[in-house]
Amino acid sequence: MSELNWIQVLEHRLTHLADSLRADWGIFVHFVNGGGEIAINADRQQDTMSLIKVALLVTLMRKVETGEVDLATRVTLGDDDKRLGTGVLFLFDAGATFTLKDAAWLMIVISDNSATDIVLDAVGGPEAVNQTMAALGLDQITMTGNALAWFRALAGSMDPELATVAPGELARRGYPFKTPVSFAAARERYHFGEDRPFALATARSLGLLMLQIHDHRCASPESCETMLAMLRGQQLHSMLPKYMWGVTAAHKTGNFPPFISSDLGIFTPAAGSPVIISIMTQQHRGQRALVEDTVARMGELIIHAAEGIPD
Incomplete structure (x- = not known):
């Protein structure tokens, strides 16, 4: 041998x-x-969670090259732009301003979910990312929705009302937390039972x-x-x-x-x-x-x- x-x-x-x-x-x-x-x-194929943000970054930069998107575009943060999870923008006051390039930096270096949906909106949504990946021969990479949809689904699995509140209200209220055990159990049910991936690849x-x-x-x-x-x-x-x-x-x-x-x-x-x-x-x-x-x-x-x- x-x-x-x-x-x-x-x-x-x-x-x-x-x-x-x-x-x-x-x-x-x-x-x-x-x-x-x-x-x-x-x-x-597995759930990517925030790894999909690399595919979104590639999509953004390709659209910058074609002139469809300008990284210097200034964004004014609204309450409904705020997302749960990782990041810092949800802590900022509404009215804060920054460039689209700043949002891309935040999306990558601290995985800011608010910045992610701002960038995603700028490129044209999940389908734009999927089209870019297909054009690169990587159609196994699939974006299934935005961050808001995922967090609404998670929060809604704990309290159905949270699936329908305004984005800013969801970010303000957060998840219904009763005890550490019940909160952990709700998250586990969502991951193992809801079959709602952030994205797939x-x-x-x-x-x-x-x-x-x-x-x-x-x-x-x-x-x-x-x-x-x-x-x-x-x-x-x-x-x-x-x-x-x-x-x-x-x-x-x-x-x-x-x-x-x-x-x-x-x-x-x-x-x-x-x-x-x-x-x-x-x-x-x-x-x-x-x-x-x-x-x-x-x-x-x-x-x-x-x-x-x-x-």
């Missing part, structure tokens, strides 16, 4: 880590400098989208470099980059804790090969810290392998 090569050993170690948790995993790894690929359930398709950004193939070189700068500005580092040292990380996270903890990006070590890593989880049962640390340990193993590939 022949010995396993290094990429087979790496795949075995990643599989072992994935099998240690009760979750659905999708893993895609591509070593840019010809080092090969790893695909573990990489073609299973495979780990491979998201990884290939990142590769197109890296290779300047999904938009002009200038636009791709703008996207990479935003992704390098990511402020959430509890997963893939956590145990990486001397590595440039251009990435985006996606979470619905503790059920979904995903991370996607381009990671460039000081020496060795850049590597595309796309790790998706869903239907995890357990502690958020445990699944996030497992993703981080996967990133550590992958980047050590990348450091050994000639650049």
Whole structure:
């Protein structure tokens, strides 16, 4: 029996880590400098949560190039622009102003959901994103609706009235919280029973989208470099980059804790090969810290392998 090569050993170690948790995993790894690929359930369509914001960013920059959208357009925040979840804009007073480019930065670096729906409206809604992904040969990436629709559905599963209130009222009132146990149970029922994904994609398709950004193939070189700068500005580092040292990380996270903890990006070590890593989880049962640390340990193993590939 022949010995396993290094990429087979790496795949075995990643599989072992994935099998240690009760979750659905999708893993895609591509070593840019010809080092090969790893695909573990990489073609299973899964809920992306905020990973879909990378596809929205690509759509935005392509529309900027065609003149359909201007990043310098100033936006005035209204109460009905505010969304629950991650971000800071829902804390701002109505009347605050910023540019569409500012909104794109917030959408990526802190996963601001208010900024996300502002950008989504600017490009023409979910169908515009789906058309862009299809044009890039990535029709496995599908945006199913805006952030407002998802948060309305979640809140409405706890209190039907919240499914119909104005967006600003939903952001002001938030979720009906009675006890930690009942709130956790309501979120679990929504994830496991409602079948209402934020968006859908495979780990491979998201990884290939990142590769197109890296290779300047999904938009002009200038636009791709703008996207990479935003992704390098990511402020959430509890997963893939956590145990990486001397590595440039251009990435985006996606979470619905503790059920979904995903991370996607381009990671460039000081020496060795850049590597595309796309790790998706869903239907995890357990502690958020445990699944996030497992993703981080996967990133550590992958980047050590990348450091050994000639650049």
